[in-house]
Amino acid sequence: MPRLTPSDASLILDHVVGDASIPTAAANVLLAGLPFPDRPTPRLLRSLLLRRLAADPVSAAALDSLQFLASLPDPDPASPVSAAHLAVAAFLACSAPDFDAAARALFARPGGRARRAVDEEEGGDPPLASSEALVVADQFEAAVGNAFSQDVLKGLFGDRAKAERRVRDLLAAEWAAVGPSRLELAAEQIVGDGAVETWRAADETVRAKYRILAGEEKTREILSKIEDRISTPQVHKVIHDLKSSCADLHNVVDDPLPAAKAAADKVLAARMDKAVHINDEFNNHGANCSVAGPSAVNDQGETLRKGTPSSLMDWNPTAQSLLWEDSLDPDGSRSQSHRPHLPSPRRISVSPLQVAENKARRRRARRWSSVEEETLRKGVEQFGSSNWKDILIHNSDAFIGRTTVDLKDKWRNMTR
């Protein structure tokens, strides 16, 4: 048997590790047995991070994974990675034996690691930036040395289960958004929709290889399509018309995607080299990032630090985000004095890609594995056929990326 080449190993890892229905234990065996690629695919990196997060969802290491995850290209715009990162960082600060030291290390300017991940930088928004993240970072920074503020924050963020739930939500969303593997894409090109074009462009040597992969029957089918349909003048005309109308569209619409993808690829290329040293990456990164935020924020933070605890007791943290949203309201009747250290509004994400999408995209249908089906059967046996939440919680390893509704629907299918 020929020796497995590194690129073959990369294809296998990309395919298997990125498959949510493969248990992490099995994926780890494969990872231990195969050489890890020098330039892993984004899909492989992403799925590795997700598996690492699932094994250890609330910790400093989880913070590393979340920050690295957010830096990967082609992010899912709907991904709750920012919320998960914020919840973990806030919990870590709240649960540390020395709140002051932890809050300073995580949230204080300029060096706080969570602060660097959410604060504005030279040359663009960090991937984890959000209005909520900035507000919370300010709150923790201001709570250093303020026992009352600390108590409030501990009440808000001190629940480990809550932070873990955020991470689990993120994992479900991310797994659902993981696309097809390189092998699946290649198979699609050779025997799927793109087959005819692929085969037509191939010479005889390459076609001989395709023939082995596709099988005789499929090969005949594809070759007959090439001869029967593709070379007719009508088809050529249709293809020509499609291409010209596409070109017309491109002339009218300025597609932001290519530039965005190019930028993302550059970031990935830079990160790839350091992929193995995630910790180093984040400790060194941003050492020279810009320090100064809007001066108003600093002033207000200073005010709170020295201010009386009672001012914080008045403040309803739940209402904070609403106030923040309303701050664009020209009404302005609300008293400013009751809003400690609200930062001035910063840039809001206005990507045309997101604006156009008012509805979340339908998840790619993922077939249920036999392991999942068996787990569901056992779960129903144990908890009954209307306790989907219990079944899901007690088998979160098997049901990666599945919701209680998915479980219910699947059971409906299995029992009819």
Added chain:
DNA sequence: TATAGGGATATAG
């Protein structure tokens, strides 16, 4: 909020 049921959509045959 969790679940049940109807419906939309993708995929297999």
Added chain:
DNA sequence: CTATATCCCTATA
């Protein structure tokens, strides 16, 4: 095309 599987939406308690 039909049948089936998966996913989404919404009423209800």
